Amino acid sequence: MLIFTVGDVVSDSGIRLLEKTLRPFKKLKGIHFTIVNAENASGMGLVPEQADRIYNAGADLITLGNHAFSRREMLSYVEDQPYILRPENYTHYNPGKGHGVYVAENGQQLAVICLIGRVFMQNQAENPFFIADRVIQKLDAKIKCVEIHGEATSEKSALAWYLDGRVSVVYGTHTHVQTADERILPKGTGYISDIGMTGPVDSVLGMDPETSVERLLGVPQIKYKPASGACMLQGALFEVDDNTGRCLSVERIRLS
Numbered sequence: 001m002l003i004f005t006v007g008d009v010v011s012d013s014g015i016r017l018l019e020k021t022l023r024p025f026k027k028l029k030g031i032h033f034t035i036v037n038a039e040n041a042s043g044m045g046l047v048p049e050q051a052d053r054i055y056n057a058g059a060d061l062i063t064l065g066n067h068a069f070s071r072r073e074m075l076s077y078v079e080d081q082p083y084i085l086r087p088e089n090y091t092h093y094n095p096g097k098g099h100g101v102y103v104a105e106n107g108q109q110l111a112v113i114c115l116i117g118r119v120f121m122q123n124q125a126e127n128p129f130f131i132a133d134r135v136i137q138k139l140d141a142k143i144k145c146v147e148i149h150g151e152a153t154s155e156k157s158a159l160a161w162y163l164d165g166r167v168s169v170v171y172g173t174h175t176h177v178q179t180a181d182e183r184i185l186p187k188g189t190g191y192i193s194d195i196g197m198t199g200p201v202d203s204v205l206g207m208d209p210e211t212s213v214e215r216l217l218g219v220p221q222i223k224y225k226p227a228s229g230a231c232m233l234q235g236a237l238f239e240v241d242d243n244t245g246r247c248l249s250v251e252r253i254r255l256s
């Protein structure tokens, strides 16, 4: 099975690039299942109309992270929409779910688990290692993908080693910076610390550089705004053996 994971979509221009490039790329590569992190489609959070555009662009599943509920509209949307995951290790006060079993285009099942990190992250999430243990135990799909939405490469990498051989893929999101550490771990889990971002190239993580600098200089009353200009789509492509669930290859993707 070929699984394509797309890095955090930022702003309307990121969605527009996805609309232009995702379907042709899926066709070119013969991709069977596509997971798109979209929690920054509105800068902070996303709204149902944007989620619908992302599905229409070719996403099979949307994942969220620390901005899952930055927009109120998502509180009810995640209850009704089965193809969206918020972090599994969020407490039970959060609506929606953090894992699911889906059928890919080749007819094979795959399980996806969305987790959020706790190192350098401000959240009340439960320990992602223990939650992963609990969820993986009850899933019998041969192919299992884990997204870890987190700031620290150390935490994401440690989780991948912890789950090596028990899941097919572990990949990171959230930093918006693609890492060059893609590999297959000794027991067959494909891994990359961060798959990157889908949004404006000349930016600070998708945001306008000038306002980002001003905020850090201490200028008062400066709000982030999305950057303009050309966009890139970043992600990773994982090939997984249908019979064993082991990852066969990991490829970093950057389209512009």
Ligand SMILES: [Fe+2]
Pocket (backbone or CB within 6 Å): 039, 065, 066, 067, 149, 174
């Ligand atoms: Fe995030």
